[in-house]
Amino acid sequence: xxxxxxxxxxxxxxxxxxxxxDLARLIELARHAEAVGxxxxxxxxxxxTRPRADPLLLLAAVAVAAPRITLGTAVLLPALRHPILLAHxxxxxxxxxxxxxxxxxxxxxxTAGTQAQFDAIDVPFRTRVSRLEESIEAMRRLWSGKDxxxxxxxxxxxxxxxxxxxxxxxxxxxxxxxxxxxxxxRVARLGDGWLPYPPAVTDYxxxxxxINRLSPHPVTPALYATLCLGDDAQHARRLLRRSIERxxxxxxxxxxxxxxxxxxxxxxxxxxxxxxxxxxxRHLVIRLAADDHHAALDKFAAQVExxxxxxxxx
Numbered sequence: 001x002x003x004x005x006x007x008x009x010x011x012x013x014x015x016x017x018x019x020x021x022d023l024a025r026l027i028e029l030a031r032h033a034e035a036v037g038x039x040x041x042x043x044x045x046x047x048x049t050r051p052r053a054d055p056l057l058l059l060a061a062v063a064v065a066a067p068r069i070t071l072g073t074a075v076l077l078p079a080l081r082h083p084i085l086l087a088h089x090x091x092x093x094x095x096x097x098x099x100x101x102x103x104x105x106x107x108x109x110x111t112a113g114t115q116a117q118f119d120a121i122d123v124p125f126r127t128r129v130s131r132l133e134e135s136i137e138a139m140r141r142l143w144s145g146k147d148x149x150x151x152x153x154x155x156x157x158x159x160x161x162x163x164x165x166x167x168x169x170x171x172x173x174x175x176x177x178x179x180x181x182x183x184x185x186r187v188a189r190l191g192d193g194w195l196p197y198p199p200a201v202t203d204y205x206x207x208x209x210x211i212n213r214l215s216p217h218p219v220t221p222a223l224y225a226t227l228c229l230g231d232d233a234q235h236a237r238r239l240l241r242r243s244i245e246r247x248x249x250x251x252x253x254x255x256x257x258x259x260x261x262x263x264x265x266x267x268x269x270x271x272x273x274x275x276x277x278x279x280x281x282r283h284l285v286i287r288l289a290a291d292d293h294h295a296a297l298d299k300f301a302a303q304v305e306x307x308x309x310x311x312x313x314x
Contacts, residue, residue, distance in 0.1 A: 201279050
């Protein structure tokens with residue numbers, strides 16, 4: 001048996017689209033999530049395509065405000081940053097969090113908006129995957145605290161020593177997003193965890209089995225899922241539509257073909273999540289589509305979590 005963990009995505013993008021820049025509200029939500037029993041808190045990254053608060057600065061504040069809960073990025077785009085600076089930031093954050101950090105990384109979804117973000121920062125979009133892989137290699141070397149030289153396709157440096165080092169000698173665990181054969185092979189080769197969002201549980205089960213076959217080391221299978229809770233399924237669907245279309249500037253029908261999402265009563269939401277747990281998910285990162293996140297956290301904790309199979313067979 002293994003314990004399934006439950007995480008909560010801080011609504012940084014939702015707050016931004018409402019024109020609310022009061023980051024103290026996000027800190028309060030972090031405290032609330034910790035108080036009602038969530039295992040982890042997550043923050044997303046998109047400085048220009050879907051603007052929001054910087055995830056690493058926000059999580060640094062959360063590390064102090066919520067001193068017990070695990071922190072994670074869902075997901076960070078390392079290709080937009082130099083690996084020396086990013087490794088330094090993540091090591092410092094991991095120290096602030098006393099080793100509670102999970103580094104969720106992605107290459108960036110291939111859309112015109114994402115490419116425009118890379119263009120604005122003067123990073124060639126076509127190199128985003130190779131930059132992701134090179135950054136992981138460079139950061140893991142830097143986290144050793146030893147004198148490091150690196151000569152890659154995108155980044156080269158000599159005689160660099162990082163301080164502080166992360167809490168663990170190997171650095172914080174790195175979880176990778178993605179589906180499809182190249183991404184799954186990358187997860188198996190480079191990842192400590194896998195953080196996808198497939199809308200079909202059969203695809204999740206198939207891809208998890210592929211990673212297990214390919215990886216020489218254990219990989220934590222996670223899931224990024226959007227929930228809109230409401231006793232009236234049709235009303236919940238309308239709320240989900242408003243939230244998703246405001247968040248992504250795209251029709252719900254397009255986004256739900258790519259991402260796992262559910263709208264409806266808590267009992268049905270639990271059954272839907274349990275199907276992913278049965279398929280192997282061991283850490284659920286929940287994005288709540290809601291106007292009142294304090295109420296949504298309470299509803300999830302009281303009416304969904306008790307129905308989840310949190311003691312799952314391996």
